[in-house]
Structure formats: structure tokens, C-alpha cells
Amino acid sequence: MYILGISAYYHDSAACLIHNNEIIAAAHEERFTRVKQDENFPENAVKYCLKEAGLELSDIEAVVYYEKPFLKFERLLESYYHFAPRGLISFVKSIPVWVKEKLFIKDELYSQLKKLGKYDKKKLKLYFSEHHLSHAASAYYPSGFESAAILTLDGMGEWASASIATGTGNKIQIIKELHYPNSPGLLYSAFTYFLGFMVNSGEYKLMGLAPYGNHGSLQVENYKNLIRENLVDIRPDGSIKLHMKYFAFATGLKMIRTKKWESLFGIKKRNSSDPVLQCHSDLALAIQQITEEIVLNMTREAKRLTENKNLCLAGGVALNCVANSAILKENIFDRIFIQPAAGDAGGALGAALAFAHLHNNMPISECNTDKMKGAFLGPEFSDLDVLKTARKYGAEFEYIEDNNRLFEFTARQLTEGKVTGWFRGRMEFGPRALGNRSILADARNPEMQKKLNLKIKFREGFRPFAPSVLHEDTKKYFNIDVSSPYMLFTADVATGIRKNLPGDYENLDMMSKLYIQRSTVPAITHCDFSARLQTVHKETNPDYHALISKFKELTGTGLIVNTSFNVRGEPIVCTPDEAFRCFMRTGMDVLVMQNYVFIKEKQNINPELFKEKFKPD
């Protein structure tokens, strides 16, 4: 029984194909269209999923959309009615889109599917899951747990912005929901907007900025008090109430009432090109800590209601790895599984799984196995595909057939300070590159963070880089007891490898803090000694594990820098062609695609050919 899950028409559309309990394929549409967070029908992703399984559309039993449009429309109408006459402009702008398109998503989906191949409308059924049920299913069913508490948190679904559910066997039961307009995701996004980053994509930057705030300082405590007293009521049962006079998303076309925020915090709204000041970092730290408090309250409530020892997490807020680590430190659950594609793209997977288990009553398969296959669920390319790309551009390359030699060669390049593009196997599903579409570097190199940010990724200098560490070496470098295969937890760098800080460290400005060597692996040690780590397991990614092992043989360090294979504003590369173009237009030194090696110095191609502009995110 093949089931196709689809998420689309909001942001970050995706498709996923499952067969019984197995996830066959899953991919984001943005990777094919090269439009970041593409919201259109995931035509290419669906085509890929079908191709991966060797199927036609007529072989599919059901197509499941990740949310219920009518329920969302009901919420829109009721909230406009509730806030009327405020919100008239927003009403006039948004309702025509609904009346013209979004209310008729069923017809739209059928007509889009029709473009992809023939099918019998009577046989191919179209179903609609609920937004938070899709999130819950995307975390619970692949977790391999026989039962679990499930917590989902995001900006907004139909009515719910967060939910607590319990999973037992193949059943999921929603126990409690937090409803619109109260939303932890929208609260965080409001600060993302106020601090000059883009809503729905800049939340990572806010999280990366927070550690530059002065922990425990009067300023941060003052901001936290202002947030608690004016913006949000935080209740011990996990619920929150936003004070809507400060927010504009319910009635306007913006997130917040900017003037009110400026007078509340005493600072101007930051524009994206403005410099980042200490007050911005302090405010980022304040909202990060408030978010952690909210998430912890919800987690405790989930424990109280379910009394389960396992926890599954999904929804956009579950990508906040600092908050995830706060849950870990709380130590009230034995095991935690977080869906790597926790955002709306993962809803495609959840919708398909919810249909299979809840509608078709399919039992769950053997337990204790993570069914995400390391999140390597996307397209793979052959040596021949790479060769075609090399010939297309007249590139100089070397083919190293023996994997051992290839890994040794690459590891040696890394030790020499070379930044290396690493393209192998199936593309990752979810926002993180986990070693198949990655840019790699030596974390011991003190200049590496600056080089990567400014010459390779062309992004803000303050942003940290993540380490990929051999699973067996994790404790040598980090204070963490669990594995983190999907880069969804942060951990403190072990005291043994830390370096002493100057006495006036807390008083230094942000950029001065940035370039102080804080450990023996400075490129991945954030200013508060934390790192967003990925543990690399031999079972799920043997090649990547072998490469880091080789690096360890040469240097004694079982850890490297891993950042996604793209530049600012660009979706992660999917094909060899995109990887080669990205390699040529950045300061990357080496590119390894399958068993082909490209050295930048040896390329005699006009770099102007590869210039491409991406809208900064």
C-alpha cells in the first residue's frame, strides 16, 4: 500500500512516499525549483518520490494533504469577526485568495496531480489530516517508541499552535491544545521580525544571536520582565496568553505594533542591514530564555498528562535546539525523539503516516528502531551524473575509485585548512545537511569560522557552525549523554578542551567575543561554549563516519565542521550541477562528488559563468 503525503500552499512545500511502515522517499520542493521555502504544489518532489519507487500515480492508494483548509478558513472568519472592525484591510486582502484558490484546494490538488500522470479519480482518494496531528504523527511513528508523550509546537496550524498527545501502539490521541492567537512560535517570530530577521526563516539567526547576550545581566532580566508583564502570560500548565494590543498578526499585515514595541523596550526596530548591537543580543537572549520556559512548562504538562517515559517532538519550534537541550537537561523523559523535518515540510510525512496508521489501522512495526533512515530520503546521483556535469563545464577532475583512498585524500585536504564540499548519496530531508550535502572544514583552525561565514557562505559573521562528531567520541568533546544524529540538540564543549577566557570577556563587544579562541576546536565553539552537534553513526552514514575516522587518524580529533552545502538565501544543493556551480562561485577549495575530486586551483573556467544572486534570507 503506497501513500503519498503532501504539504504545500503555505511555506516549504514537500512530498513524501511511504509503503506500509517504510518511508521510501521524501523531499522539499525548494531543492528542485531552487526557490527558498517554495510554497507551490510540490510537483517535482512528487515526481521524484514516484520515480524513487518506480511507480506511476495510478499505483498510489491515497494522497494525504497535511492540514484541513476548511478548518483554517473557519479560524480566519471567526477571528476577523472577533476583532472587527479592526483587521478590515487584512480581511480584504486575504479573503479573495481564499475564495479564489485556497477554499478549493481539493480541486487544485486533483488538477495538479493530473499534470503528473493518469489516474482514476474514483480509486485515488484525497484525504486531509489535521496540521498538528500531522506533526505528531511525523514524530511518533518514525521514533520506534511503543508509546510516547507527543508535543507539537509551531506558529499556527488550523486553530492549534501547540498540542500534547499520547501515542500508544498505532494510535495517537490529542489530549490538549493551545489555540490561536496564542502561539509560542508566533511570539518567537515576532521577536525575529523586531530584530531585523525574516519571519519563517530568520528564527535560526535569532537563536544563534542569543548566546551573545550577557547572561544574568540586569538588561536581560529587565527585558524578560517586560516580556512577561506586557507581551505574554506564561502559565504553569503550559499554556500562554499573548496580549494582542502589542501584536498585529491577527488584524494587520505585520507581526507586531512596532511603535508600541519600540517604546516598551526602548530600542528601535532593527532593519536587516543595521549593525547588530549588544541590546539586540540581550533581547534575543531574553526571548530565547522565555521560549525555553514556555517549552519546559509544556513538557512538564505532557509528562503529567501522559506519565510516559518517552517524548516525541515536532513542529517548527522543535527546531530550536537550545530549547530541546533544556528539555534534555530537565531529565523527566528517558528517551526523546525529534523529527528532523520538524517544520511544515515534515507534515507531508506525518499526513501519510497518520492516514496509514489511524485511518487504515496499520500496526506499527518492530520497535526501538528509528525509521527515518538518518533522514537520507532524497535523490541520489550516480558517478555518470557527476561526470556529465564535469564535462558540461570542462572541469579538471580526478577519479579516485577506492573509497579508502578517497577518504584519506579528503581528510588530508581538511587538515591543510581546505574547505571541502562533500556530495555523496541521498539528499537529506529536513533543514539540516547531515553529511551528504555538506561543506566540511577543520574545526581546530582558528580562522575557520570567519572564513566560512564571509568567504564561503556569505552570511552574518556572528553565526556559529556545527560539528559532526564520531558518535563513539562524543563524550570526549561534549557534555551530553544522548546521541544527536539530526543536529537537534546543543551541548556544552567539555571542560577538558576549553581555553581560559580573558577577564573582561563579558564586557567585550560581540565581534571581539567572536574571535576569541574558546577551545581547541574554536570553529564550532559558540561564545557561550555551546555547540549544535551532530553525532555520526556508522550504521546510518558509513561513508561520512569513515571520512571523520580518517581525519581522526591524521589529527587525533574525531570531529569536523559541517555546514549545509549552499550560500545565504540558496536552498541546499540537490544535483551535481548545483553543487559544482556553488563550488565555483564561493571560496571553497575542494569539491568531492561521489568519487570525483575537483580542486579549485586546477579549474580553468571563467568564474563569471557561475555568478548567481539569491535573495538574502
Place this chain on the structure above:
Amino acid sequence: MEFIKDIWQFLKERKKFWLIPMIIILLLVGILVIFGGSSSVAPFVYTLF
């Protein structure tokens, strides 16, 4: 037709019958706006508004 059936079932299940007038008005306005773009219906739209 399928749309009307679906939305009726939805309203029945959610017991939100008070939304019916609002939905009908929105759909009528929507139809007028869509067809108002074509010349044959445009004069009626202008008469109405």
C-alpha cells in the same frame, strides 16, 4: 457541486451554521470579482456597486 457537499458536511460536523451567510456572501462577491474581469458581466458589476 462536490465543494458545496464538502463544506456542508464540514459545517454540520463543526455545528458552525452561523458561518453560512458569511460564506455565501463571500462566494457571491468572489464570483462577481472573478467574472467582473470579463467584459460580458462587467456592466452588471458596475450596476450593483
